[in-house]
Amino acid sequence: MATAQAAPPAPNLYRPRYHFTPNRNWGNDPNGLVYYRGRYHLFFQYNPYGNSWGHMSWGHATSRDLVHWKQHAVAIPETQVMAFSGSAVVDRHNSSGLGVHGHPPLVALYTGFNPKTLSQSQYLAYSQDGGTTWKRYGHGPVLDIGSKQFRDPKVFWYAPTKYWVMAAVRATRNQVAIYTSPDLTHWTHASTFGPMGARATAWECPDLYPMAVAGHPGQVRWVLSVNASNGAPAGGSGTQYFVGRFDGQHFTPVQAWGKAPVWLDDGADLYATATWNDIPSKDGRRLLIGWANNLRYAGAIPGYPERGAMSLPRALTLHRTAKGYRLQQQPVKELLALRADHHVLNHVALSGRPTSLESALTDAASSELSLDVSTGSAQQILLTLRDAQGYQTVVGVNPAVNEVFIDRDRAGPHFNDGFGGRQSTHVDMHSGRVHLNIFVDRSIIEVFVDRGEKTLTDRFFPGSETMRWSIQARGGKAKLVHLDAWRMKPYRPTSDGLPAVSR
Structure with a gap:
């Protein structure tokens, strides 16, 4: 693809003022979104050494209000493997055994990418101090199926059966593989969803979560979102989603869900979307954020000293419409403070x-x-x-x-x-x-x-x-x-x- 050569922009000319960006260097997918003890944690794909893609690690920022963010030291750095996308949870019952002094650990599941073998498998890291410092678990992955295209685990606690659920993509097959675990370290395959909706070079960054149906008390449906590397309405990458039922092992779209993809956003620049785990029940919101970029040109956008930004955090609601179930999005109310x-x-x-x-x-x-x-x-x-x-x-x-x-x-x-x-x-x-x-x-x-x-x-x-x-x-x-x-x-x-x- 031809790219015009231009002089580097003046520092901060394009840096957003109220959208999150890394203080410097490359940033992409939001990762490990979790709320714990009054703080929203935003981890993200990050290159600590430059403002182009590479040396992928987990950057880390926190906020008490989803608006004012403080960036911290790298949480999960690249070692022999890069730290690709994933998710984090609060292990409240210490099922992993990694908690200390009666405090639950924060546990992150992420894809480790080996640049020599090109293998992709799922690794675990944990924090015993509320997310400030992180340690890797063991000496290798906790889930390895021998694939070069198996990534982006989204993990959550499924209360009815009292076990953990992971949704990860078999990317080039356009499938979401669902696994279950009693302890976050041992995983069993439960089912596979797809292909369906938008076929793409790769599916990435799945998310699976329940939503109350607005105006229908007691009715709950599950949303499975999957990011497609190409084929979105504006061209290039975007987020599609499905609405259905989930029984702890299988996701089944509602019968009326058609084969045509339904997209979360019709612009060009919302990708790798993810929602926060462990939002307090008294809040009740499903909160989402995405990477404001498109894979068609992500590495070419102007930016110095940083390249990469997040969308505004958004609150989701699910509605029954003439076309079926549809998500609606609103900027979070905390933005009023700005x-x-x-x-x-x-x-x-x-x-x-x-x-x-x-x-x-x-x-x-x-x-x-x-x-x-x-x-x-x-x-x-x-x-x-x-x-x-x-x-x-x-x-x-x-x-x-x-x-x-x-x-x-x-x-x-x-x-x-x-x-x-x-x-x-x-x-x-x-x-x-x-x-x-x-x-x-x-x-x-x-x-x-x-x-x-x-x-x-x-x-x-x-x-x-x-x-x-x-x-x-x-x-x-x-x-x-x-x-x-x-x-x-x-x-x-x-x-x-x-x-x-x-x-």
């Missing part, structure tokens, strides 16, 4: 001449917009985010075809032939109204349509830091019924310091 400089606009008539929103946002580079639009007679409504050099990212509404889209073809200087394009999602606009909640953070845009019924997540890389919004209607008239706009405060401290990493 809002500043609130401005409101009401009843703004829209026409072919762009209306500046500068009175609401003097600089949109790190901002949130929440707006209701009456589509009227317009053929198209365009929200244009333009930088000082004239590059623009467009969020558009096409009422006649019930479509919301992001167009980033002219979003910034060209850097890769696989980037650019226009990503769209289907939205019912027969009511003549649409609600958009838009988050912009220097090089990430996330659009939540009609309170999370659909989402679009895209990276974009502008020519300058200063950006302005405008809005217009084409082919008729429309109305901006209401707009709330906020500047979003940064989450990170000013220092980029990190504890040293030793080989």
